[in-house]
Amino acid sequence: MSREYIYPAFGRFWHWAQSFLILFLALTGFEIHGSLRFFGYEQAVRFHNFAAWSFLVLIAFAIFWHFTTDEWRQYVPTWENLKAQAEYYLFGIFQDAPHPTQKSRQRKLNPLQKIVYAGLKLFVLPLVWISGLLYMFYRYPQRYDVLALDVTALQPIAFAHTLGAFALLCFLVAHLYLTTTGHTLTSNLKAMVTGWEEMHGDETHSAAEPALAPAEDAAAQPAGPAR
Amino acid sequence: MKKIFLALIGLAVAASLVVTAVRRTDAGPKPIEALRQTYRAKAKPSVDHGLFTQLKGPFARPQQVTAACISCHNGRHTEVMASSHWNWERIEYVEGKGIRAIGKKNVLNNFCIGVAGSQQSCDKCHAGYGWADSSFDFKDPLNVDCLACHDNGGTYAKKIGGAGMPADGLDLALVAQKVGRPQRTNCGTCHAFGGGGNNVKHGDLDMAQFDTTRDVDVHLGTDGADMSCVDCHTAEKHQMLGKAYSLSSMNRNRVACERCHGAVPHEDELLNQHGYKVSCQTCHIPEYAKVNATKMRWDWSTAGKLKDGKPYEEEDGQGNHAYMSIKGTFTWAKNVRPEYVWFNGTASHHLLGEKFDPGKPLVLNTLYGQYDEPDAKIVPVKVHRAKQIYDTKNLTLIQPKLFSAAPGDGGYWGDFDWKAAAAAGMKEVGLPFSGSYGFAETEMNWPLNHMVAPKGKSVTCEECHVREGGRLASVGGFYMPGRDRSRLLDGLGTLLLLGSFAGVVVHGGARFWFWRRRQGGK
Numbered sequence: 001m002s003r004e005y006i007y008p009a010f011g012r013f014w015h016w017a018q019s020f021l022i023l024f025l026a027l028t029g030f031e032i033h034g035s036l037r038f039f040g041y042e043q044a045v046r047f048h049n050f051a052a053w054s055f056l057v058l059i060a061f062a063i064f065w066h067f068t069t070d071e072w073r074q075y076v077p078t079w080e081n082l083k084a085q086a087e088y089y090l091f092g093i094f095q096d097a098p099h100p101t102q103k104s105r106q107r108k109l110n111p112l113q114k115i116v117y118a119g120l121k122l123f124v125l126p127l128v129w130i131s132g133l134l135y136m137f138y139r140y141p142q143r144y145d146v147l148a149l150d151v152t153a154l155q156p157i158a159f160a161h162t163l164g165a166f167a168l169l170c171f172l173v174a175h176l177y178l179t180t181t182g183h184t185l186t187s188n189l190k191a192m193v194t195g196w197e198e199m200h201g202d203e204t205h206s207a208a209e210p211a212l213a214p215a216e217d218a219a220a221q222p223a224g225p226a227r
Numbered sequence: 228m229k230k231i232f233l234a235l236i237g238l239a240v241a242a243s244l245v246v247t248a249v250r251r252t253d254a255g256p257k258p259i260e261a262l263r264q265t266y267r268a269k270a271k272p273s274v275d276h277g278l279f280t281q282l283k284g285p286f287a288r289p290q291q292v293t294a295a296c297i298s299c300h301n302g303r304h305t306e307v308m309a310s311s312h313w314n315w316e317r318i319e320y321v322e323g324k325g326i327r328a329i330g331k332k333n334v335l336n337n338f339c340i341g342v343a344g345s346q347q348s349c350d351k352c353h354a355g356y357g358w359a360d361s362s363f364d365f366k367d368p369l370n371v372d373c374l375a376c377h378d379n380g381g382t383y384a385k386k387i388g389g390a391g392m393p394a395d396g397l398d399l400a401l402v403a404q405k406v407g408r409p410q411r412t413n414c415g416t417c418h419a420f421g422g423g424g425n426n427v428k429h430g431d432l433d434m435a436q437f438d439t440t441r442d443v444d445v446h447l448g449t450d451g452a453d454m455s456c457v458d459c460h461t462a463e464k465h466q467m468l469g470k471a472y473s474l475s476s477m478n479r480n481r482v483a484c485e486r487c488h489g490a491v492p493h494e495d496e497l498l499n500q501h502g503y504k505v506s507c508q509t510c511h512i513p514e515y516a517k518v519n520a521t522k523m524r525w526d527w528s529t530a531g532k533l534k535d536g537k538p539y540e541e542e543d544g545q546g547n548h549a550y551m552s553i554k555g556t557f558t559w560a561k562n563v564r565p566e567y568v569w570f571n572g573t574a575s576h577h578l579l580g581e582k583f584d585p586g587k588p589l590v591l592n593t594l595y596g597q598y599d600e601p602d603a604k605i606v607p608v609k610v611h612r613a614k615q616i617y618d619t620k621n622l623t624l625i626q627p628k629l630f631s632a633a634p635g636d637g638g639y640w641g642d643f644d645w646k647a648a649a650a651a652g653m654k655e656v657g658l659p660f661s662g663s664y665g666f667a668e669t670e671m672n673w674p675l676n677h678m679v680a681p682k683g684k685s686v687t688c689e690e691c692h693v694r695e696g697g698r699l700a701s702v703g704g705f706y707m708p709g710r711d712r713s714r715l716l717d718g719l720g721t722l723l724l725l726g727s728f729a730g731v732v733v734h735g736g737a738r739f740w741f742w743r744r745r746q747g748g749k
């Protein structure tokens with residue numbers, strides 16, 4: 001058994017902030033939608049709007065981070081090992097077969113994850129936040145002469161937004177479940193908290209492989225492996 | 228790198244804190260408090276009419292009082308004589324019908340139906356003296372009744388069935404010496420009693436508002452702004468601002484809340500945005516008839532039952548008339564939730580002599596408007612439903628003569644003979660009556676503007692933004708979050724979500740099963 005530093009600090013912060021925001025936005029959003037009652041309509045709208053702005057700020061930072069650190073390359077889809085990964089989830093996993101993709105700082109995602117997360121980042125999330133912004137800034141055409149955003153356009157905006165919300169929720173369910181498919185049931189979860197992931201002993205890859213994590217990150221975790 | 232990010236995040240948090248802090252600091256008293264103080268302060272009359280020799284009297288006839296008024300208020304009578312308070316009609320453009328002179332004089336409603344033939348009774352509320360029939364001289368200034376609106380002593384009253392003449396035995400000199408700016412009671416004597424009783428017609432104009440609390444009406448409440456009617460219904464040259472869409476058609480001279488409160492009265496921008504499409508009244512008049520009941524339905528078809536040959540009345544247990552031989556059966560209601568419609572400020576009226584289809588309820592005053600019209604907003608209305616007399620052959624509404632001055636004159640309230648009443652009334656308005664009559668369902672829309680509730684009692688978000696049974700459930704043409712949705716998307720989304728759960732359960736279950744088998748195998 002060994003440990004590997006997979007998730008740098010900002011990545012973890014971003015991940016958890018995003019997950020809580022999405023959960024909260026889903027809760028308040030579906031109250032606005034009329035599917036459930038929790039905060040009361042007025043509070044739900046206020047909270048949703050506030051969380052939405054926080055989410056937008058977070059997204060802006062995350063985009064900046066992905067590009068300045070080259071982290072975005074992790075999400076470029078690949079055919080390599082894709083079939084093996086699918087077969088693993090369909091068959092191998094039940095037989096305790098080894099993970100076909102080795103996880104490392106440079107490769108935090110397996111090929112299936114790459115595709116799903118790229119889709120999430122390129123399509124689903126933009127669908128949600130763009131429609132969400134339109135929802136917020138949607139104005140009655142007669143007032144500000146914004147003819148393009150016609151009154152009747154609220155329906156498609158809400159449709160797109162709700163569609164994205166459903167997609168995110170489905171992702172959330174699958175995603176939460178798949179966190180249990182690491183070395184142990186909770187090793188993925190722990191990794192996202194501490195940055196360090198327990199690996200199958202036979203999966204340990206060469207310690208000589210250069211760490212992509214910037215020096216600061218490593219410095220911030222000096223006692224990491226020992227903890 | 229991490230430090231930069233942390234710094235940036237810290238900066239963002241600090242910036243948002245500053246923004247919130249700045250936005251919360253509104254210096255000075257709130258605008259609403261300033262308004263309240265402005266209107267609470269009552270102006271002192273600049274003169275004491277009790278000191279004028281012209282008003283010492285005695286006055287044998289009310290026309291002498293009018294002459295005395297005119298002797299100082301030179302020419303004011305011409306302003307009154309140009310007003311609808313005097314003419315009971317005005318020139319209006321009615322969509323699809325052109326320019327017409329319409330008003331109380333000639334438009335039917337579904338309460339006491341219409342004044343023609345019953346002037347002697349109805350014209351108690353005319354701002355004049357002696358309009359008993361069509362021979363009344365609308366050009367005689369001395370017939371202007373200044374006192375009805377300007378009596379501040381509270382002693383003036385008009386005679387029942389007296390064609391607008393003062394009640395018997397009044398000391399007109401005393402009344403004349405105590406005149407001033409119109410008070411709530413001056414307006415309310417007629418406007419709260421329209422339709423033959425207190426709060427019958429409007430539902431939001433009740434004698435209780437003469438002396439009431441903020442809870443009932445924030446504007447009129449003596450513990451609130453303590454306003455009088457004419458504070459909003461201002462009069463330029465005796466032309467009052469404000470409209471009743473029971474008679475008016477055009478989008479003009481309306482009293483707007485925005486005149487005092489501005490277009491963006493809320494601190495919350497989300498609420499201000501509602502104002503583009505939702506009238507202030509919609510949220511701020513959650514209910515009407517808060518003190519006394521108002522009439523919701525009037526069935527004329529049951530009128531005319533007599534006991535021992537005499538008309539009688541029955542009460543409904545709440546002190547309201549449930550039945551009157553002279554008028555039929557009534558339904559009353561208190562604390563009523565309004566109905567809601569799109570309204571752009573223009574209305575149409577069913578005019579005398581027009582044919583209609585008695586197969587469905589006839590709307591006497593159609594309120595126009597839909598979502599995508601620039602001026603249209605959702606407004607609360609009282610809908611008054613009735614069954615009233617119509618000509619089954621000519622398919623026109625009938626103007627019956629109701630008031631009866633002498634037996635045998637056709638007045639329904641004396642003779643209880645619909646045929647005779649219809650014949651007499653239709654003769655008065657110059658329209659044919661076939662001789663056969665029936666009763667047709669009619670509706671009238673009364674936009675609500677009064678009985679504005681205190682802030683804490685306004686309509687809450689979820690009273691409209693709710694799937695079913697919301698206040699705006701039947702107001703269509705737009706997408707409202709919380710009420711509307713795509714059933715298809717919701718169905719598919721739910722299915723997909725359940726599918727995800729099912730997949731997880733099956734996959735997880737299989738993993739567990741294989742794991743158990745491996746454990747057992749060891």
Ligand code: HEM
Pocket residue numbers: 021022025026027028029030032033034045048049052053055056128129131132133135136158159161162164165166168169708709712
């Ligand atoms: C940056 C991201 C987001 C923005 C800007 C945003 C904005 C909005 C706005 C303005 C509304 C309308 C609220 C109102 O009635 O005033 C709304 C509704 C809603 N939001 Fe979001 N939102 C965002 C993210 C999310 C997320 C992540 C979810 C769920 C996972 C979500 C689910 C919903 C739902 C279900 C509705 C109700 C739609 C309807 O029925 O019309 N939103 N959102």
